[in-house]
Amino acid sequence: MQFRNHRIVGDIIDLSERYCAAGADELVFYDITASPDGRSVDRSWVSRVAEVIDIPFCVAGGIRSVADAEDVLNKGADKISINSPALENPGLISDLARRFGSQCVVLGVDSRDLDGNYSVYQYTGDPDKTTPTRRSTIDWVVEAQDRGAGEIVLNCMNQDGVREGYDIGQLQLVREKSLVPLIASGGAGEMQHFLDVFRMANVDGALAASVFHSAEIDIADLKQFLADHSVHIRL
Amino acid sequence: MSCQRPKARWAEMRPDSIAIIDSGGANIASLLVAFGRLGAGATLTTDAATIQAAERVILPGVGAAQDAMQRLREHKLIDVIRGLQQPVLGICLGMQLLADASEEEDVECLGIIPGIAARLHAETSSPVPNMGWCPIRKTKAHDTLANVDDGTYFYFLHSYALPVSGFTIAEARHAEAFSAVVANRNFVAAQFHPERSSAAGSRLLQNFLGMSR
Numbered sequence: 001m002q003f004r005n006h007r008i009v010g011d012i013i014d015l016s017e018r019y020c021a022a023g024a025d026e027l028v029f030y031d032i033t034a035s036p037d038g039r040s041v042d043r044s045w046v047s048r049v050a051e052v053i054d055i056p057f058c059v060a061g062g063i064r065s066v067a068d069a070e071d072v073l074n075k076g077a078d079k080i081s082i083n084s085p086a087l088e089n090p091g092l093i094s095d096l097a098r099r100f101g102s103q104c105v106v107l108g109v110d111s112r113d114l115d116g117n118y119s120v121y122q123y124t125g126d127p128d129k130t131t132p133t134r135r136s137t138i139d140w141v142v143e144a145q146d147r148g149a150g151e152i153v154l155n156c157m158n159q160d161g162v163r164e165g166y167d168i169g170q171l172q173l174v175r176e177k178s179l180v181p182l183i184a185s186g187g188a189g190e191m192q193h194f195l196d197v198f199r200m201a202n203v204d205g206a207l208a209a210s211v212f213h214s215a216e217i218d219i220a221d222l223k224q225f226l227a228d229h230s231v232h233i234r235l
Numbered sequence: 236m237s238c239q240r241p242k243a244r245w246a247e248m249r250p251d252s253i254a255i256i257d258s259g260g261a262n263i264a265s266l267l268v269a270f271g272r273l274g275a276g277a278t279l280t281t282d283a284a285t286i287q288a289a290e291r292v293i294l295p296g297v298g299a300a301q302d303a304m305q306r307l308r309e310h311k312l313i314d315v316i317r318g319l320q321q322p323v324l325g326i327c328l329g330m331q332l333l334a335d336a337s338e339e340e341d342v343e344c345l346g347i348i349p350g351i352a353a354r355l356h357a358e359t360s361s362p363v364p365n366m367g368w369c370p371i372r373k374t375k376a377h378d379t380l381a382n383v384d385d386g387t388y389f390y391f392l393h394s395y396a397l398p399v400s401g402f403t404i405a406e407a408r409h410a411e412a413f414s415a416v417v418a419n420r421n422f423v424a425a426q427f428h429p430e431r432s433s434a435a436g437s438r439l440l441q442n443f444l445g446m447s448r
Contacts, residue, residue, distance in 0.1 A: 020433075025367070025368055047264065050264050050265055050268055051268050054269065054272070054430070054431065054432070054433050054434075054436065054437065055390070055431060055432075055433055056390055056392070056428070056431045073297075074263075074264060075264060076264035076265045076268065078265070078392065078428075078431060079366075079392075099298070100297065100298055101297060101298045101299065101394075102364055102394060103297075103364040103366060103392045103393060103394060104297065104392075150364045150366065150394075151364070151366055175359060176359065178359065178362065179357045179358075179359065179362055179363065180362050180363065180364065181362045181364070181366045181367065182362070202359065202360065204362060204366075204367060205367065232370075233368075234368045234370075234388035
């Protein structure tokens with residue numbers, strides 16, 4: 001779920017309940033404007049989400065310190081996801097893992113092909129500020145695991161919003177280097193795309209936003225479809 | 236399917252009837268909410284008298300076994316927990332704390348449920364931490380698992396686990412089988428998070444509240 005301001009918090013609660021009832025296995029909340037603006041966020045919505053759902057959820061965006069993470073986890077989130085702040089200060093991953101355990105610490109990686117190599121991008125919440133870093137995606141994923149990241153969400157930017165399927169090739173490469181759970185993100189447009197990414201890239205989870213928000217794909221139908229095609233999944 | 240569960244008969248339980256031991260770490264909020272949803276009052280505490288007087292005791296835990304044991308020692312709760320007679324439920328790290336020891340930093344734990352928590356074996360097909368929904372298989376009948384069918388999915392979030400033993404009442408598989416739920420006398424412990432396991436988790440918590448002393 002991506003959102004930018006307080007006005008739609010009510011919608012967030014409604015959506016959370018709806019997705020939970022529909023059988024979603026986990027919800028991820030992205031405050032996508034948090035990092036580029038360098039602002040702190042009002043996190044009372046985290047408590048409200050924790051009250052209405054009984055499945056795990058992860059909060060991403062605006063977590064720049066151990067104190068930020070503690071606030072979010074104390075309000076009931078199960079995991080925190082960091083992206084740009086970890087690129088600015090990779091030691092943050094180590095600090096969070098030591099304090100809360102690797103199982104709470106998710107690394108978000110925005111990655112795309114740049115001159116024939118997969119490279120990490122930063123500040124992707126704001127198109128005007130999005131910049132490539134000098135980091136190779138594979139090196140960053142390996143370093144993050146060494147530092148204690150417990151899960152990698154790989155957002156394949158060249159597929160994001162295109163709805164032509166997950167970036168199987170890139171995910172396969174990252175899978176080989178991931179001994180922690182790997183979640184595919186970016187590109188889901190139809191149910192077959194989910195099946196393809198589970199079968200071909202052996203990912204542990206598949207994340208999608210727009211196809212669910214627009215109700216083009218119903219979560220219960222999707223899970224039944226995957227189960228019918230031998231993907232082990234909770235129904 | 237709905238995320239809103241009807242209030243159960245525990246609604247009349249006193250607010251302090253469930254003591255959640257504050258073992259440090261975060262993530263207690265979802266547990267308080269889960270009991271609230273069942274209409275049961277729960278208190279987060281390190282006070283020995285409150286814990287001893289509670290009808291049910293929960294030992295949760297997130298983070299490192301070392302830190303949690305240190306915290307229990309500081310609050311002089313080691314022997315208090317060992318002496319509890321009412322139903323006690325350990326969750327996630329709390330399950331490992333109830334065991335003899337954890338290989339994580341070689342920590343001696345409470346020694347209430349025999350076994351030593353060992354690190355899960357990591358493979359690309361079985362990543363560690365184990366984070367996600369896994370089905371369980373019952374190995375013994377137990378009140379806590381009443382009306383929970385084999386193959387029911389629960390939400391796991393862990394790197395260490397107790398091996399399968401005679402105290403295992405349900406197992407799950409990662410690279411190898413491990414204990415999903417164990418029980419010894421009035422002590423029960425789950426490796427998964429019932430408070431985040433939707434209707435199945437709610438059922439388990441309800442069963443635990445209904446256990447006779």
